[in-house]
Amino acid sequence: MSANDRELYFHDDFSFYAERDLSLLSGEMPSGAAIGTLQPLSPIMSFDDYLRLDAFDPGELASPELVADGAVNSTNNLTPSTGFGGGTSPASPSSSVPSSSTEAAGEEDTSRGKKDHLKQEEEEMEKDQKLQSKADHDKSKKVSKPKKRGEKRRREPRFAFMTKSEVDHLEDGYRWRKYGQKAVKNSPFPRSYYRCTSPTCLVKKTVERSYQDPAIVVTTYEGKHTHHSPAPARGSTQSLASPPTASTSFRHHHHHYHLMHQPNLHCFLQSPFQGFQFPDCDLLQDTLPSFTHKSQP
DNA sequence: CGTGTTTGACCTGCGC
DNA sequence: GCGCAGGTCAAACACG
Numbered sequence: 001m002s003a004n005d006r007e008l009y010f011h012d013d014f015s016f017y018a019e020r021d022l023s024l025l026s027g028e029m030p031s032g033a034a035i036g037t038l039q040p041l042s043p044i045m046s047f048d049d050y051l052r053l054d055a056f057d058p059g060e061l062a063s064p065e066l067v068a069d070g071a072v073n074s075t076n077n078l079t080p081s082t083g084f085g086g087g088t089s090p091a092s093p094s095s096s097v098p099s100s101s102t103e104a105a106g107e108e109d110t111s112r113g114k115k116d117h118l119k120q121e122e123e124e125m126e127k128d129q130k131l132q133s134k135a136d137h138d139k140s141k142k143v144s145k146p147k148k149r150g151e152k153r154r155r156e157p158r159f160a161f162m163t164k165s166e167v168d169h170l171e172d173g174y175r176w177r178k179y180g181q182k183a184v185k186n187s188p189f190p191r192s193y194y195r196c197t198s199p200t201c202l203v204k205k206t207v208e209r210s211y212q213d214p215a216i217v218v219t220t221y222e223g224k225h226t227h228h229s230p231a232p233a234r235g236s237t238q239s240l241a242s243p244p245t246a247s248t249s250f251r252h253h254h255h256h257y258h259l260m261h262q263p264n265l266h267c268f269l270q271s272p273f274q275g276f277q278f279p280d281c282d283l284l285q286d287t288l289p290s291f292t293h294k295s296q297p
Numbered sequence: 298c299g300t301g302t303t304t305g306a307c308c309t310g311c312g313c
Numbered sequence: 314g315c316g317c318a319g320g321t322c323a324a325a326c327a328c329g
Binding site: 176177178179180181197 | 300301302303304
Binding site: 179180182183184185191193206 | 317318320321322323
């Protein structure tokens, strides 16, 4: 198995891509693929943690080695009540990956990692400037150059996970607005681009199907939600206390699409979507270990 | 009417 | 510099 597989947390129906190489999904990923900035996913951080600003620190992300080695131990601490990590600090303090996970990704990818690191910084800077310029003069539109010459883009930390589903856009409790769709090279399936509808939230995600297994939906998140509660549905005043139909929707989808082969798949999903309520997840303890480290050596 | 989707054009980054 | 591919914009459209 390749080095990339170390960083893949895989279950038959639900997988996390914890690092930077999604080449498994679409064959040979072009070198310029932005997917290269995917961050490693600590096995004891929840999905929601990754989406929320206050709980997310890219610098605290476990290195791939730690992820691989620590997965077994960390999952032992999981309980259904605390969810998938419960937002606690991930991994061990020895996780000395200062800023970019790509640096810890391994020597064989050094140049690529550095490039991604740069790119990430650049795109974050650009994003900030974009926001400012947009607020200052919205008329600048896309034609304007929000970033100064010589300054490079910075990309938010990203991570992806795979879900076997017949629906492309999976409910995750947040509200998304689709802003684009593109055909992807080496894949017959288009990639859809979504943005969180919360005005202050810059989180984006892309959804695409694996061309190798069309049943698998690959969702890539970028950025952190700046709000705890999902964006309210239109005309409603939903709050954290009464979340939207996230769990309902999920369960709906699962019952209709996912549970065909995996009766307790929703428990796997409940782990990363820790903020949501899945009433019948008593199997979580039993299922989590297999979820967290079915990575190939 | 407000919100979300579709879709073609455009921008950006990167490799050659 | 050019071409390609990914990413984004925004007008038009659909829908409740």
